[in-house]
Amino acid sequence: MSEQASFGFETRAIHAGARPDPVTGSRNVPIHQTTSYVFEDAEHAAALFNLATFGFIYSRITNPTVAVLEERVASLEGGRAAVAAASGHAAQFLAFFTLLEPGDEFLASRNLYGGSITQFTHSFPRLGWTGRLLDPGDPENFRRALTPRTKAIFVESLANPGGVVVDLEAVAAVAHEAGIPLIVDNTMASPWLCQPFAWGADLVVHSTTKFLSGHGTSMGGVLVESGKFDWERSGKFPSLTSPEPAYHGLNFYETFGDFGFTMKARAVALRDFGPAMAPMNAFLTITGIETLPLRMERHVRNALEVARFLEAHPRVAWVSYAGLESSPWRALARKYLPKGAGSVFTFGVKGGYEAGRKLVESCELFSHLANVGDTRSLVIHPASTTHRQLSDEQRVAAGAGPEVVRLSVGLESAEDLIRDLDRALGAG
Amino acid sequence: MKDDLQYADADLRRIFRDTRTVAMVGASPKWVRPSHFVFRYLQQKGFRVIPVNPQNAGEQILGETVYARLADVPVKVDLVDVFRNSDAAGPITDEAIAIGAGVVWMQLTVRNDEAAARARAAGLEVVMNRCLKIEYGRLFGELGWCGVNTGVISSKRLRVNR
Numbered sequence: 019m020s021e022q023a024s025f026g027f028e029t030r031a032i033h034a035g036a037r038p039d040p041v042t043g044s045r046n047v048p049i050h051q052t053t054s055y056v057f058e059d060a061e062h063a064a065a066l067f068n069l070a071t072f073g074f075i076y077s078r079i080t081n082p083t084v085a086v087l088e089e090r091v092a093s094l095e096g097g098r099a100a101v102a103a104a105s106g107h108a109a110q111f112l113a114f115f116t117l118l119e120p121g122d123e124f125l126a127s128r129n130l131y132g133g134s135i136t137q138f139t140h141s142f143p144r145l146g147w148t149g150r151l152l153d154p155g156d157p158e159n160f161r162r163a164l165t166p167r168t169k170a171i172f173v174e175s176l177a178n179p180g181g182v183v184v185d186l187e188a189v190a191a192v193a194h195e196a197g198i199p200l201i202v203d204n205t206m207a208s209p210w211l212c213q214p215f216a217w218g219a220d221l222v223v224h225s226t227t228k229f230l231s232g233h234g235t236s237m238g239g240v241l242v243e244s245g246k247f248d249w250e251r252s253g254k255f256p257s258l259t260s261p262e263p264a265y266h267g268l269n270f271y272e273t274f275g276d277f278g279f280t281m282k283a284r285a286v287a288l289r290d291f292g293p294a295m296a297p298m299n300a301f302l303t304i305t306g307i308e309t310l311p312l313r314m315e316r317h318v319r320n321a322l323e324v325a326r327f328l329e330a331h332p333r334v335a336w337v338s339y340a341g342l343e344s345s346p347w348r349a350l351a352r353k354y355l356p357k358g359a360g361s362v363f364t365f366g367v368k369g370g371y372e373a374g375r376k377l378v379e380s381c382e383l384f385s386h387l388a389n390v391g392d393t394r395s396l397v398i399h400p401a402s403t404t405h406r407q408l409s410d411e412q413r414v415a416a417g418a419g420p421e422v423v424r425l426s427v428g429l430e431s432a433e434d435l436i437r438d439l440d441r442a443l444g445a446g
Numbered sequence: 447m448k449d450d451l452q453y454a455d456a457d458l459r460r461i462f463r464d465t466r467t468v469a470m471v472g473a474s475p476k477w478v479r480p481s482h483f484v485f486r487y488l489q490q491k492g493f494r495v496i497p498v499n500p501q502n503a504g505e506q507i508l509g510e511t512v513y514a515r516l517a518d519v520p521v522k523v524d525l526v527d528v529f530r531n532s533d534a535a536g537p538i539t540d541e542a543i544a545i546g547a548g549v550v551w552m553q554l555t556v557r558n559d560e561a562a563a564r565a566r567a568a569g570l571e572v573v574m575n576r577c578l579k580i581e582y583g584r585l586f587g588e589l590g591w592c593g594v595n596t597g598v599i600s601s602k603r604l605r606v607n608r
Contacts, residue, residue: 025599033599035590040604062490070483071490072588080592088593099594266478273480275554275577277594284592 027094027210032308035089049301050082069268069285079289083297087304091230091240094209094307095222098245099277101284102238102300106205106225107137108293109239113201113221115287116279117169117255120146124170125163127154127184128415129177132405134203135416138172140407153415157188164196169254170221171198175214176206176355178390179364179400179424180417181338183350190218197252205229206362206390210314211355220247221279228391232306232313236299241283245276258282264290313393313429318358320435321427327436328365333443335421339363361427362390364400364417367443371420374399378423380442383434390426395435398424449557449575455598459585461549461571465524466494468578469516469547471538472529473497475507480553481529482507484579491582496523516541525549527578528556536561543568553577 025033036047055074057063065071074080084102092100103109118124126138128151138149149172152159160171171193173184186202193200199220204212208229214222224230226238249258249271258278261267264286271278288294318341325339337344340351340359351359367373377397378386384397388404398404400418413419427435468488473495474481485508488495496519497507503514513519516526516538526542528535528551535552539561542550550565552558552574562572573581583589584596587604 029599033601034595037587037598037600038603040587043603045601065486065490068477068483070477070486072583072591074591082591085591085593089590089595092593092595093597097595099592101593261478268478269480273483275580277592280593 028311030093034093035086047086053077078294081297084295084300087300095242096215097242099280100240100242101280102240102295104293105237106239109223109241112283112287113241116283118147122169123148123167125150125160126172129180129182131178136407154184161192172201174203175212176360178206181340181363183340183347186217199247206360211357215244220244226303231303234392236302238295238299243280316429317361320432321361323432324427335366335368337365364422364424366421374423377442380445383438393429395428396426468495468525469523470527471498487579523547528552532558539565
């Protein structure tokens with residue numbers, strides 16, 4: 019803990035969690051492509067199953083390759099511990115399953131990835147969880163919506179697709195006055211651009227599929243715990259601070275202290291629902307993270323060049339990128355994203371829905387697909403794809419109206435990206 | 447368990463290397479209690495652990511006889527592990543000084559600065575608000591297996607044994 023602070027982000031991006039293998043000396047992280055691990059004897063097996071000792075049982079719960087990724091992301095976020103999952107959606111599920119009981123509520127920004135809005139408003143209610151979506155522009159909106167059953171607040175640090183930057187410090191203050199944790203989805207920013215724990219967040223979730231993995235190769239998610247939230251003092255989370263029936267009456271917070279939340283997310287939610295990350299995906303994501311600082315610098319530089327080009331284009335109605343001086347989120351971006359406002363943003367093309375679709379279909383270099391955070395530049399028309407399941411009203415509120423086109427600016431030559439967009443805009 | 451206490455990793459490693467016998471005050475015979483986890487873990491790592499708990503004196507925990515108080519322990523104790531609350535840690539620390547222990551270790555949430563000052567004045571080392579099992583696992587390569595940020599960065603090959 020104390021020694022970590024003396025290593026820089028770039029060093030930790032390459033080394034955290036990964037020492038040379040003690041048996042073989044292998045310098046790179048071995049891909050432990052195994053389902054299970056041999057016990058030393060019956061006593062050792064029993065100790066492992068009781069969580070009384072550290073070690074591996076079954077790769078649904080822990081895997082040595084996945085563990086390297088978990089520790090690495092925990093380190094880069096400045097957190098205490100992390101648990102990986104098969105996707106960002108799965109990581110969100112692990113967070114909420116560990117926090118909520120049936121009948122509980124949580125508050126969320128309405129500016130979220132469309133899949134998260136659907137998860138919160140359609141699938142979670144079937145588990146008895148109510149997620150209320152609010153305009154994060156005024157942090158007091160969260161305070162006004164609190165009820166005794168509210169157990170968490172959820173926001174995206176840099177919202178996809180609207181480019182909205184949330185005032186993390188202010189929202190964290192509202193959450194902490196209510197004795198509940200702030201969960202921040204830091205996917206669009208990555209820990210290189212934004213450090214939510216430094217502003218009071220208690221849990222961070224990522225879709226590692228995006229910038230962390232970085233090359234469009236591997237699905238994954240991770241849930242990180244800051245280690246600073248006092249679950250005992252809050253009094254609202256008895257399943258963390260009293261004997262847990264799903265684990266023989268173990269008290270997770272008492273036993274594991276500042277990583278008790280992560281242990282419970284792993285030993286109960288991940289164990290019982292099974293959305294484990296594959297070791298190969300963990301390896302590819304670890305490799306991606308090694309160059310995260312370099313890639314993010316170029317992503318941000320290219321995004322700013324493309325955004326400036328679009329802002330000056332006669333066929334573009336508006337550009338919503340927090341890196342532009344014209345953005346209403348510029349001041350918040352300076353505070354929370356001092357190294358740049360990411361490389362995913364939206365713009366409005368003149369001519370509405372049809373013009374948006376036409377533009378997307380006319381791109382040659384930008385790939386038309388439903389991902390972000392790839393080395394390749396990507397384009398999509400959210401209204402007809404990622405946000406299709408939402409109502410018209412929800413789409414507009416989420417920044418995905420009919421004329422909106424979303425870009426994920428990659429690492430190609432900026433002039434090539436600009437030429438492609440210029441030609442596609444002219445094609446309409 | 448963030449606090450203002452700082453313990454250098456090198457000092458903690460030395461404590462683990464120099465310790466053979468641990469007396470655990472507040473050791474519980476119930477397997478689901480944190481003290482039982484630590485007891486078992488330390489035994490597996492080759493330490494001798496002697497339980498001290500007046501409520502269970504004369505009973506056995508994991509093959510070791512439970513003693514009522516530190517003064518009753520018939521062998522030399524290197525480290526006294528305090529699994530009691532911060533107030534109780536005061537008199538336990540004084541007993542640890544009296545039996546000539548080298549280290550007083552107070553578990554998570556246990557902290558008594560006055561007792562720590564007395565112990566240091568008597569030449570003992572003191573660690574507070576830390577878990578023996580978590581710190582051992584952190585320094586010797588096991589804690590990261592469950593996704594915990596150990597803060598350890600090294601390109602040296604990890605030794606399999608401490």
